[in-house]
Amino acid sequence: MVRTFLARGLLIGLLAGLIAGAFAFAFGEPRVDHAIALEEAAAQAEGPEHGHAETAETAGHSHGEEAAVGRPVQKAGLFLATGLYGLAVGGVFALVFAGLRGRVGPRSDGRLAVAAAPRSDGRLAVAAAGTAFAAIILVPFVKYPANPPAVGDPDTIDSRTLLYVVMILVGLAATAIAVATARRVDGDPWARWTAAAVAFLVPVVAAWWLLPAVDEVPEGFPAxxxxxxxxxxxxxQLVFWAVFGVLFGWASDRAERRAAAHPLVAAPS
Structure with a gap:
């Protein structure tokens, strides 16, 4: 069964990655081109004032046709990158899903953990994808949003990457705390979901407040x-996780119905 989930995650992850790549190509790449044009225009304007040595250096960082990898190749590589991203995420998600399946949902004492009763692989997949998007993507993005070319100091890339990873870890830890809290709260589902939301937000908001801000947008950059x-x-990212969660959930529900209709030929779980 784990192999079935893994194959499903890889295939759907690849498809979702390509769809997300198409979205990025349509809506993100024009902004990248604009930002690169601003960067190169600024470099050319600074060239005469800072001498030929700096001009040569800035030319070496060109993103245009003279770069080692031209923009047409970079744009084609976008689909390769998002496809590989989808494969990696799909594989990891499938393994985590296989571990969660049967462990979240109706509890023996009559309370619910995360998913609603009766157990549904489709609902679990959508809930898990939404939780992953919130914890891994949205939480760090709110504190440290993505920047286009020409924004950000190359000398601080290591520290910025470390801060971003810390926020991802905070999001994952907050998710674990929220799930544990929901499992321990008695009462109706609204009480459990409220307690889970508070348990999630407390460490996240604390990290947003305590971690240093990063503001390296150059003066005059178009807001x-x-x-x-x-x-x-x-x-x-939203397109990727929405497409992946819905398709993985649909495929899981379809397989679940097929297994229920043909229990003798269903693979053991």
Whole structure:
């Protein structure tokens, strides 16, 4: 059964990655082109003032046709990157889903853990995908949103990456705390969901407040372009996780119905 889930996750992850890549190509790449044009225009404007040495250095960082990898190749590589991302995420998600299946849902004492009764693989898949998007993507993005080319100091990339990873870990830890809290709260489902939401938000908001801010947007950079790029960035992730969660849930429900209709030929779980 784990192999079935893994194959399903890989295939659906690849498809969702390609769909997300199409979204990024349509809505994100034009903003990247605009940001690169601004970066190259600024470099050319600074060239005469800072001498030929700096001009040569900035030319080496060109994103255009003269770069080692031209923009047409970069745009084609976008689909390769999102496809590989989908494969990796799909495989990990499938393994986690296989571990969660049968462990969340109706409890022996009559209370519910995460999913509603009766157990549904489809609902579990959608809930797990939504939780993953919130914990791994949305939580760090709110604190450290994506920036287009020409925004950000190359000397701080290591520290910025470390802060982003810390926020991902906070999101995962907050999710674990929320699930544990929901399992221990007596009462109606609204009480459990409220307690889970508070348990999730407390560590997340604390991390947002305590971790240092990163503001490296250069003066004069168009605010509209920055906003549109960030919307396209989070939109790409939202498209991926929405498509993946819905398709994985649909495929899981379909397999579950088929197994119920033919129990003698169903694979053991």
């Amino acid at each position: 509209t372009l920055l906003w549109e790029f960030r919307l396209a960035s989070i939109g790409t």
